[in-house]
Amino acid sequence: MSENRGTQGRYAELGERLRQNKDSRADRWAQYFLMLLMYLAISALAISNEAVSAKLGLPIHKPVVVLDAGHGGIDPGKVGVNQALEKEINLAIVLKLKAYLEANDMTVYLTRETDDGLYTSSDSNKKRADMNHRCQLIEEIQPDLVVSIHQNSYSQEGVCGPQIFYYKTSEQGKKLAELLQERLNSMPECMNRRVVKANGDYYLLLHVSCPIVIAETGFLSNWQEAGMLVTEAYQDRLAWELCLGIVEYLR
Ligand SMILES: [Zn+2]
Secondary structure, three states, rough: OHHHHHHHHHHHHHHHHHHHHHHHHHHHHHHHHHHHHHHHHHHHHHHHHHHHHHHHHOOOOOOEEEEEEOOEEEEEOOOOOOOOEHHHHHHHHHHHHHHHHHOOOOEEEEEEOOOOOOOOOOOOOHHHHHHHHHHHHHHHOOOOEEEEEEOOOEEEEEEEOEEEEEEOOHHHHHHHHHHHHHHHHHHOOOOOOOOOOOOOOHHHHHHHHEEEEEEEEEEEEEOOHHHHHOOOHHHHHHHHHHHHHHHHOOO
């Protein structure tokens, strides 16, 4: 009887162990199945998000833009007939444009956010060091596009109007330049509707590998345009139009 109970006990123990084994195997299969379901659900979600983005004509990945405010620090850039400093107008437009681009879901980097240039007191050639640092920064970031903001000047006071420059052999640069020029020319305040210009000598255009344009948003040698360029309303207007051109380019 005691032996019999012992055998029964062993059977019961074996049965329990087998059941546990089966349970853990079933658990494992359930876990695999659940993981597979989760993987499929995540993939489907990613695909549907991309499909929605593609349908809306929006880029699938968040675009990265570098904005470069020309000059800074000891280098004021052009000085206006009204004594306005190019470096200050450039930075004001860049900061407004940054806000518009970020509101349009872009990642924006600035080469400078303050009046300081990109050189140190120990640099013997500060202008060269400044330009080198701007190029290095851009090459490290590898953005989708770069817009460098500047103001123009000419010996004849009558010359005016915004103009966009691109590197002579860059098709993407040309496309971006044309879209931005079109936007600036559409402003009712635009004093002269210019066309884009190819260039092969500007340092930034020569040393940056991604699509880049230089936006000369007006002539500080023209009294009326220089007067507009120092107002926040016109700077804001320029920033908004440039933003629309960039959005169009990325689409
Ligand atoms: Zn300049």
